[in-house]
Amino acid sequence: MKPRTAKDFTDKHDPSTAIDRLETALKAAEAEANLRGYIAKILGTVDLGKKPAAWPSKAAIDRGSPGVPTLFLSDLHWGERVFRTQLGGVNEYDLRIASNRLTHTIETAVYLLELLSPTLNYPGIVLPLGGDMISGDIHEELSTTNELPSIPTVLHLHDKLSAAIQHLADTFGKVFLPCVSGNHGRNTRKIQAKNRNATSFDWMLYQFLMRTFASDKRVQFFIPDGPDALYRVLNTTFNLTHGDQFKSGDSIIGPIGPLMRGNQKKTAKHASMHQPYDVMMCGHWHRYIHLSNLIVNGTMKGHDEYADSNNYIVEPPQQALFVTHPRFGINWRMPVLCELPPKTGSKTEWVSIRS
DSSP states (O other): OOOOOHHHHHHHHOHHHHHHHHHHHHHHHHHHHHHHHHHHHHHTOSOTTOOOOSHHHHOOOOTTOOOEEEEOBOOOOBTOOBOGGGGTTSOOBOHHHHHHHHHHHHHHHHHHHHHHOTTOOOSOEEOOBOSOOBOOSSSHHHHHHOSSOHHHHHHHHHHHHHHHHHHHHHHHSOEEEEBOOOSTTBSSSSOOSTTTTTTBHHHHHHHHHHHHTTTOTTEEEEOOSSSOEEEEETTEEEEEOOSTTSOOOOTTTTTHHHHHHHHHHHHHHHHHTTOOOSEEEEOSSOOOEEOSSEEEOOOSSOSOHHHHHTTOOOOOOEEOEEEEETTTEEEEEOOEESSOOOOOSSOOOSSOOOO
């Protein structure tokens, strides 16, 4: 062991040194509080770390109710243009198509939930916003081909989502929106661990939406400062994250390997924080996957040039829809196609055997 010197003893026990450390820590805390207060003043919000609404975990469920529905919106990539001629005609995307797909998604979700419960016997609806809401300018090819720059894109999407949230509030009575940022909406060269949300256009969009519905008690937002949003629906706890923290898979297993490993690591991390959860929800991978403890969302954009150049399979634009029951957990899974599939051109029997 290295012998202690008089300087070591003096630094450790000198009151003036301890006071200096405390003053430094106090200044850092005050600076963070002032920044949060300044942002809150600008946005007209009181608490940026607003706690989740009470109703998803405490709502009374009628015996005939299927439970609480969740419509997962993520990876809208609003503002991006996908060119049909570069994809062999399988897909295209622009602001007009995006607006139509969002409207179709909301209306189809309501229709499917009405099939499940004709009286719409639900206590409300959960609408997670999982990031990559806009295309962003993180790649040169996007900045040169996007239909609008990022800030006008945020404003355009704000109006469309406001109308969607209003419709869901009028239909279901209550809307709860947990929100996390993605990687595409950042205004930094690389994704940052510190100030991830404060440098994201996704986060700015969520703050605008929360301000828009500040006086509507039917609509409640949960926008945490970090990359994860933990919330409970009845007896099931969810961890909403974007999914960009996980490393890419290979051509055989695709995203399953990274997602399962990532979920296991997150489960262990949150258990060590005494914050266990049952189901992880994420986007980012543009593949709809629904397992017992993992829900991966599709993308509203659909197949694009990047996916095509990497020979990924063509998956229709879709978003996850499911219902959580107080006793059975997630008991209905109904992915929503963001647009009607093309007509087959011929009538088919309700069931048949391939000849």
